[in-house]
Amino acid sequence: MAGYTGTRQDHLRRLRRIEGQARGLQRMVEDDKYCIDILTQVSATTSALQSFALSLLEEHLAHCVAEATLKGGPEADAKVKEAAEAIARLVRS
Template identity: 80%
Template sequence: MTGAAAPTRGYAGGKEDYLRRLRRIEGQARGLQKMVEDDKYCIDILTQVSAMTSALQSVALGLVNDHLGHCVVEAARTGGPEADAKVKEAADAIARLVRS
C-alpha cells in the first residue's frame, strides 16, 4: 500500500540548519530555567531572554522567506484561489510576527 508522497516544504533545503538552531534555542530555554532556579541576577536573565528571542525571530524570518520563495511562488504559478489563499496565509503569518 503506497500513500501520497509528503509535500516538499519550503524549508526542506535548510531543514538540518533549522533543527540545529532550534536545538540551540531549546538549550537556551533550559539555561534560562536554570538561571531562575539558581537565583541569578534579573538583568543577566533578561539578557539571555533577549538572545533567545532574537534567535527565534531569526528562525521565523528564515521560515517566512522559505515559505514565500517556495510555497507562495508555486501557488502563484498555479494561480486561482490557491494562490490568493497562500498570499493571505503568508500576510497573516507576517502580521503575527510583527505583533509579537
C-alpha cells in the first residue's frame, strides 16, 4: 500500500487543478497574452507542483521510510537513500 493511499483523492484533485493551470498557460500563449502575465501563471503552476511534491514526500517519509526504519537492515538503508535522492532532485529542480 502506498503512503498516500488515504489521501489519493485529495492528490488527484490537486493534480487536476494543476493540469487546469497548465492548460490555462497553453490558452494564454494561443491568445498572445502579455509575457509577464504568462510568467506569473508559470510561477503559480510551479509552486503548485512543488507543494504537491512536498506533500507526497512528507507522506512517503511518514509511511514508507518510517515503516522500513522500524524493520531496520538493508531495506531501511535503501529507503533512506531513496528518499535522500528524491529530496536532492526536488532541491535541484
